[in-house]
Amino acid sequence: MIKNYFLFDYKEDDVDFIYKKILNSGGNLKIEELIEQLNLNYRTLRRKFLNRTGISMKGLCRIVRVNKLWKTSLEYNEIDPQALVYLCGYFDQAHLIHDFKNIIGESPKSFLSRDMQNTKILSGVK
Numbered sequence: 001m002i003k004n005y006f007l008f009d010y011k012e013d014d015v016d017f018i019y020k021k022i023l024n025s026g027g028n029l030k031i032e033e034l035i036e037q038l039n040l041n042y043r044t045l046r047r048k049f050l051n052r053t054g055i056s057m058k059g060l061c062r063i064v065r066v067n068k069l070w071k072t073s074l075e076y077n078e079i080d081p082q083a084l085v086y087l088c089g090y091f092d093q094a095h096l097i098h099d100f101k102n103i104i105g106e107s108p109k110s111f112l113s114r115d116m117q118n119t120k121i122l123s124g125v126k
Contacts, residue, residue, distance in 0.1 A: 014038065014040055014045055014048070015045070015048050015049050015052050015053070017038075018031070018034065018035075018045065018049060018057060019049075019053065019060070021034060022057065022060050022061055022064060023064060025064075026064060026065065026068045026088070026089060027060075027061040027062065027063070027064030027065035027067075027068060027089065028061075028065065028089035029061060031057045031058065031061070045057075062099050062102070062103060063103060065088055065089060065090070065099060066099055066100055066103045066104065068087075068088050068089075069084060069088045069096065069100065069108070072084060072087050072088060073112050081093060081108075081109075084096065084108075096108065
Protein backbone atom coordinates (compact mmCIF):
# COMPACT_ATOMS: atom_id res chain seq x y z
CA MET A 1 0.00 0.00 0.00
CA ILE A 2 1.30 3.46 -0.88
CA LYS A 3 0.62 4.67 2.66
CA ASN A 4 3.53 2.50 3.87
CA TYR A 5 6.04 4.62 1.91
CA PHE A 6 5.27 7.85 3.76
CA LEU A 7 7.66 8.90 6.49
CA PHE A 8 4.81 10.42 8.46
CA ASP A 9 1.26 9.49 9.37
CA TYR A 10 -1.10 11.11 6.91
CA LYS A 11 -4.06 12.78 8.54
CA GLU A 12 -7.11 13.35 6.42
CA ASP A 13 -8.35 16.89 6.16
CA ASP A 14 -11.42 18.69 4.82
CA VAL A 15 -10.39 18.12 1.19
CA ASP A 16 -10.20 14.36 1.75
CA PHE A 17 -13.56 14.41 3.52
CA ILE A 18 -15.30 16.34 0.71
CA TYR A 19 -13.66 14.15 -1.96
CA LYS A 20 -14.96 10.97 -0.32
CA LYS A 21 -18.40 12.50 0.15
CA ILE A 22 -18.58 13.34 -3.56
CA LEU A 23 -17.57 9.81 -4.58
CA ASN A 24 -19.96 8.17 -2.11
CA SER A 25 -22.86 10.38 -3.19
CA GLY A 26 -22.50 9.41 -6.84
CA GLY A 27 -21.82 13.06 -7.65
CA ASN A 28 -25.17 14.17 -6.25
CA LEU A 29 -24.01 16.40 -3.46
CA LYS A 30 -24.92 19.97 -2.66
CA ILE A 31 -21.43 21.18 -1.88
CA GLU A 32 -22.50 24.56 -0.54
CA GLU A 33 -24.78 22.91 2.02
CA LEU A 34 -22.08 20.48 3.11
CA ILE A 35 -19.52 23.26 3.53
CA GLU A 36 -22.05 25.28 5.52
CA GLN A 37 -22.75 22.28 7.79
CA LEU A 38 -19.02 21.80 8.35
CA ASN A 39 -18.61 25.52 9.02
CA LEU A 40 -15.84 25.89 6.44
CA ASN A 41 -14.80 28.84 4.32
CA TYR A 42 -15.99 28.07 0.78
CA ARG A 43 -13.32 30.05 -1.07
CA THR A 44 -10.45 28.59 0.95
CA LEU A 45 -11.73 25.03 0.55
CA ARG A 46 -12.36 25.57 -3.17
CA ARG A 47 -8.76 26.74 -3.63
CA LYS A 48 -7.31 23.87 -1.55
CA PHE A 49 -9.44 21.29 -3.38
CA LEU A 50 -8.42 22.59 -6.80
CA ASN A 51 -4.72 22.70 -5.84
CA ARG A 52 -4.77 19.16 -4.46
CA THR A 53 -6.95 17.41 -7.04
CA GLY A 54 -6.52 19.55 -10.15
CA ILE A 55 -10.29 19.83 -10.57
CA SER A 56 -13.06 21.79 -8.93
CA MET A 57 -15.55 20.16 -6.57
CA LYS A 58 -18.35 20.71 -9.10
CA GLY A 59 -16.17 19.28 -11.87
CA LEU A 60 -15.56 16.13 -9.84
CA CYS A 61 -19.31 15.81 -9.19
CA ARG A 62 -19.95 15.99 -12.95
CA ILE A 63 -17.34 13.33 -13.74
CA VAL A 64 -18.69 11.03 -11.02
CA ARG A 65 -22.24 11.42 -12.37
CA VAL A 66 -21.14 10.66 -15.95
CA ASN A 67 -19.28 7.61 -14.65
CA LYS A 68 -22.46 6.52 -12.87
CA LEU A 69 -24.37 7.02 -16.14
CA TRP A 70 -21.84 4.77 -17.91
CA LYS A 71 -22.09 2.03 -15.28
CA THR A 72 -25.88 2.23 -15.16
CA SER A 73 -26.15 1.98 -18.94
CA LEU A 74 -23.97 -1.15 -18.84
CA GLU A 75 -26.04 -2.67 -16.08
CA TYR A 76 -29.30 -2.23 -17.98
CA ASN A 77 -28.85 -3.06 -21.67
CA GLU A 78 -32.09 -1.44 -22.79
CA ILE A 79 -32.98 1.56 -20.66
CA ASP A 80 -35.21 4.53 -21.23
CA PRO A 81 -33.19 7.78 -21.46
CA GLN A 82 -35.54 9.42 -18.97
CA ALA A 83 -34.83 6.61 -16.50
CA LEU A 84 -31.10 7.36 -16.84
CA VAL A 85 -31.81 10.99 -15.98
CA TYR A 86 -33.54 9.91 -12.78
CA LEU A 87 -31.11 7.11 -11.81
CA CYS A 88 -28.03 9.30 -12.26
CA GLY A 89 -29.40 12.29 -10.36
CA TYR A 90 -29.78 14.83 -13.16
CA PHE A 91 -32.46 17.51 -13.15
CA ASP A 92 -33.43 16.88 -16.75
CA GLN A 93 -32.26 15.23 -19.95
CA ALA A 94 -30.69 18.43 -21.30
CA HIS A 95 -28.52 18.68 -18.18
CA LEU A 96 -27.37 15.07 -18.64
CA ILE A 97 -26.55 15.61 -22.33
CA HIS A 98 -24.69 18.85 -21.58
CA ASP A 99 -22.49 17.24 -18.90
CA PHE A 100 -21.87 14.16 -21.03
CA LYS A 101 -20.82 16.19 -24.07
CA ASN A 102 -18.50 18.39 -22.00
CA ILE A 103 -16.75 15.41 -20.41
CA ILE A 104 -16.83 12.73 -23.14
CA GLY A 105 -16.91 14.97 -26.21
CA GLU A 106 -20.00 13.53 -27.86
CA SER A 107 -23.65 12.95 -27.13
CA PRO A 108 -24.71 10.04 -24.92
CA LYS A 109 -26.81 8.59 -27.74
CA SER A 110 -23.92 8.34 -30.20
CA PHE A 111 -21.48 7.13 -27.54
CA LEU A 112 -23.76 4.48 -26.04
CA SER A 113 -25.03 3.20 -29.40
CA ARG A 114 -21.59 1.86 -30.39
CA ASP A 115 -20.11 -1.54 -29.74
CA MET A 116 -18.71 -1.05 -26.25
CA GLN A 117 -16.48 -4.11 -25.98
CA ASN A 118 -13.19 -2.20 -26.30
CA THR A 119 -14.42 0.59 -24.04
CA LYS A 120 -15.41 -1.96 -21.39
CA ILE A 121 -11.97 -3.54 -21.52
CA LEU A 122 -10.17 -0.18 -21.25
CA SER A 123 -12.37 0.97 -18.37
CA GLY A 124 -11.98 -2.28 -16.44
CA VAL A 125 -15.66 -3.23 -16.69
CA LYS A 126 -16.41 -6.87 -17.32
